[in-house]
Amino acid sequence: MPMRAELRPPRSPARFEGWYARLLRGEAVATAPDVRRAVEVHANNAMAAACDALASNYPVVRAMLGETAFAGLACAHAAADPPGDPRLCFYGARLADSIARRADLGEWPWLPDVARLEWQVVQALFAADPPARPRRLTAGRSWPLAPATRWLSSSWPVASLWRAHQPGAPWPEQFPDGGELALISRREDSIAVTALPADALPLLDALRNRTPLARLAPDLLVHLPALAAAGALVAATGDPQ
Amino acid sequence: MHGTLPDKRLLRAGIGLRLPHLAELATDPPPLPAGLWFEVHAENFMVAGGPRLAALVAVARRHPVSLHGVGLALAGSRMASQAHLRRLRRLCDLVEPALVSDHLAWQVVPHGKGRWHVPDFLPFPRTRTALALAIRNVGRAQDELGRRLLIENPSHYADIDGHDMPEHEFLGELAAASGCGLLVDVNNIHVSAANLGLDAPWLIDQLPAGQVEEIHVAGHRRDGGGTLLIDSHDAPVAADVWALAGKLLGRTGPRPILLERDAELPSLADLLAEAAMAAELLNHADAR
Numbered sequence: 001m002p003m004r005a006e007l008r009p010p011r012s013p014a015r016f017e018g019w020y021a022r023l024l025r026g027e028a029v030a031t032a033p034d035v036r037r038a039v040e041v042h043a044n045n046a047m048a049a050a051c052d053a054l055a056s057n058y059p060v061v062r063a064m065l066g067e068t069a070f071a072g073l074a075c076a077h078a079a080a081d082p083p084g085d086p087r088l089c090f091y092g093a094r095l096a097d098s099i100a101r102r103a104d105l106g107e108w109p110w111l112p113d114v115a116r117l118e119w120q121v122v123q124a125l126f127a128a129d130p131p132a133r134p135r136r137l138t139a140g141r142s143w144p145l146a147p148a149t150r151w152l153s154s155s156w157p158v159a160s161l162w163r164a165h166q167p168g169a170p171w172p173e174q175f176p177d178g179g180e181l182a183l184i185s186r187r188e189d190s191i192a193v194t195a196l197p198a199d200a201l202p203l204l205d206a207l208r209n210r211t212p213l214a215r216l217a218p219d220l221l222v223h224l225p226a227l228a229a230a231g232a233l234v235a236a237t238g239d240p241q
Numbered sequence: 242m243h244g245t246l247p248d249k250r251l252l253r254a255g256i257g258l259r260l261p262h263l264a265e266l267a268t269d270p271p272p273l274p275a276g277l278w279f280e281v282h283a284e285n286f287m288v289a290g291g292p293r294l295a296a297l298v299a300v301a302r303r304h305p306v307s308l309h310g311v312g313l314a315l316a317g318s319r320m321a322s323q324a325h326l327r328r329l330r331r332l333c334d335l336v337e338p339a340l341v342s343d344h345l346a347w348q349v350v351p352h353g354k355g356r357w358h359v360p361d362f363l364p365f366p367r368t369r370t371a372l373a374l375a376i377r378n379v380g381r382a383q384d385e386l387g388r389r390l391l392i393e394n395p396s397h398y399a400d401i402d403g404h405d406m407p408e409h410e411f412l413g414e415l416a417a418a419s420g421c422g423l424l425v426d427v428n429n430i431h432v433s434a435a436n437l438g439l440d441a442p443w444l445i446d447q448l449p450a451g452q453v454e455e456i457h458v459a460g461h462r463r464d465g466g467g468t469l470l471i472d473s474h475d476a477p478v479a480a481d482v483w484a485l486a487g488k489l490l491g492r493t494g495p496r497p498i499l500l501e502r503d504a505e506l507p508s509l510a511d512l513l514a515e516a517a518m519a520a521e522l523l524n525h526a527d528a529r
Contacts, residue, residue: 011366011403013347013374014318020363021350037469038364038399046359082357086312086325086348087284126288129295147290189292 002029050078053088058095058118060165061111073099089126093119110156117158120150120184121191130234137238139214143224145207148186149232151196155179159195187231194230196223203227252278252305252339252497254519259502260285260293262509267296271510274520278305278339280499284312286336287328298335307340307455307499308332311360315378315392316371317347319356326385333386340455340497342391342424343382345375345412362395362429362472366403367411375411379419391422391454396429396472400437413449422454427485428478428501432461432470445485450492458486458519459501475504477515483522490526498523 009019022028023039024046030036051074055062062070077098083091096115099105127148137143152158157175159182164171181201183194196204200223206216207227227233253276258266265271266279279300286297286308300306310329313321333341347365350357365371383390394412406414416423425448434441460476463469478500486498498519502512 008402009366011368011370013316013365013368013371016365016403017318017347017350017363020365024350024357024359024363025352032399034399035401037464037466038397041398041464041469041471042359042361042363045361046357049360081355082352084352084356084358086310086321086358086360087287088360089285089288126291126293129290186291189295 002027046082047075047078049088050083050091051075053083053091054078054095057089057092057122058115060118060162061095061099061115063165064108064111064114064161065105073102073105090122092122095119110154110158110161113152113154113156113158114161117152117154117162117182117184117193120152120182121162121193124148124150124184124186124191127186134235134237137213137236140212142210142212143207143236144210144234145204146185146232146234148184148191150184151201151204152182152184153179153198153201154182157195158182159193162193183227183230183232185230185232192230194226196226199223200226207233252276253495253523254516255280255305255307255497255499256512256516257281257309257499257501257503258300258306259506261506262512263293263296263300265509267299271513273304274513274517276520277513277516278307278497278499280307280309280340280501283308283310283329283332283341286332287325294335301336301338305339306336307342307497308336308338309393310341310343312348312358313343313378313382314346314348315343315382315390316345316365316375317349317378318374319347319349320378320381323385326382330386333388340391341386341388342393342455344393345395345415362397364395364397364399364401366401366405367408368403368405372406372411372414375415376418379415379421383419383421389421391424392416393424393426393457394429395433396426397433398436398469398471407447409444409447409449413452416449416452423449423452424455424457425453425489426457426459426501427489428457428459428461428474428482429472431479431482431485432472435470441481441485442488445488445492448489448492450489453489453493453496456486456489456493456496456498457501458482458498473504474501478518483518486519487522487525490522491529493526494529495523495526 010016024043054074096112100112130146157180159180160175181196181198183196185192203220203223255278258279258281346362348359430444431441458478459474461470462473464471500516
């Protein structure tokens with residue numbers, strides 16, 4: 001139960017901040033009614049900003065749950081794990097973990113991975129731009145991934161689920177039965193989520209580890225055109241053969 | 242001294258540029274009035290790259306842009322991190338803003354093992370110690386940025402105890418000691434006056450007019466209980482707030498005026514139409 005806060009707040013900046021922080025966190029209640037109302041306004045404003053940021057960063061989870069259920073999830077997450085960075089466009093890194101802990105969301109077992117995918121989309125959207133000059137490829141060099149490139153291997157068809165929930169996207173007659181390896185890339189200023197064959201995962205790991213092209217097995221090289229087409233690799237010239 | 246502000250006569254009435262309007266402005270803008278400028282929330286663009294940042298840079302090539310931050314925590318015992326200051330500096334280098342501003346506020350609330358960033362005007366006693374802290378923080382930020390900052394006056398919902406000085410005196414001493422300018426949000430003054438039982442026109446008269454470099458106008462609403470005015474930025478500017486802006490301009494002479502709208506966004510064209518009121522006030526100020 002929250003304690004009653006002292007009648008007169010401390011005057012030193014650090015001690016005042018500590019006093020007001022207890023009020024904001026709900027660990028104490030101000031004795032003065034106007035301070036109580038001010039705390040409510042500040043706490044509500046901060047929670048609203050955090051929840052709006054989650055709604056903006058997780059549109060597919062929001063569409064899946066509906067506005068009311070998502071708002072409940074967002075408020076609970078924001079109360080337990082509020083934004084620590086002033087950049088709210090990067091808020092919500094741990095929403096998937098919050099979802100996974102919620103027993104009431106157990107009927108949607110794919111939801112944590114959809115949230116993980118959406119977090120990768122956020123990261124991809126704000127990642128550095130690729131170098132303007134094409135990379136000259138040789139067999140002894142690696143082919144760098146574009147800075148925005150991410151991927152997620154899931155037991156659920158997360159790429160198909162994500163794509164089905166994009167504005168104007170057709171709803172598939174059937175979603176794939178198994179999991180998907182989702183490639184997240186940025187191409188011409190928009191984010192693409194592509195389902196790759198599961199055996200492309202070693203190639204992505206090898207490229208992340210800057211493995212020279214000559215050391216990539218032929219069965220991995222077959223996936224390179226799909227990566228290049230998705231914009232997952234930096235622009236390049238030359239013949240890697 | 243940290244650089245100089247651009248000629249204030251070049252910046253007339255501006256609008257807060259929010260994300261839904263950014264793409265429209267970067268690609269297919271409606272007719273835009275002369276002297277228009279834009280203010281963006283700096284933290285929304287502190288990213289490594291991508292289309293959002295590219296759109297802002299494109300806008301900044303054609304129009305004056307102001308960066309308005311919510312993250313420096315200039316009145317706090319825990320100021321913004323070095324990393325945050327570096328990000329703001331990089332953004333300044335990219336968009337070459339006409340103005341850079343932040344709030345007279347503390348924002349970092351300990352939460353468990355981490356921290357909660359509260360982007361609001363959390364109150365604090367205006368003591369001599371708090372003034373020294375704010376002077377030090379603003380000085381550090383200006384040194385890191387290599388630029389002069391404008392500092393925005395707070396809005397208030399409660400009259401806390403423990404002040405050593407009135408707000409106008411605190412702001413004036415802060416500006417004089419740190420070299421920063423003042424961004425006066427007249428909606429904050431209107432809201433605070435209503436909530437604390439003060440006289441808003443009198444508060445306008447007390448401001449150190451010579452240190453005011455920018456003016457904000459915005460909308461507000463009454464809270465659910467009907468007892469407080471909330472600085473909500475989700476409605477058109479009230480007539481009383483326009484009147485306060487006109488009164489302040491009468492003291493300062495022409496200054497850049499920015500129409501802020503953060504929620505219940507109208508179309509870009511409607512926002513520009515509302516900003517025409519600010520342009521009219523500036524025309525009156527020119528004629529004085």
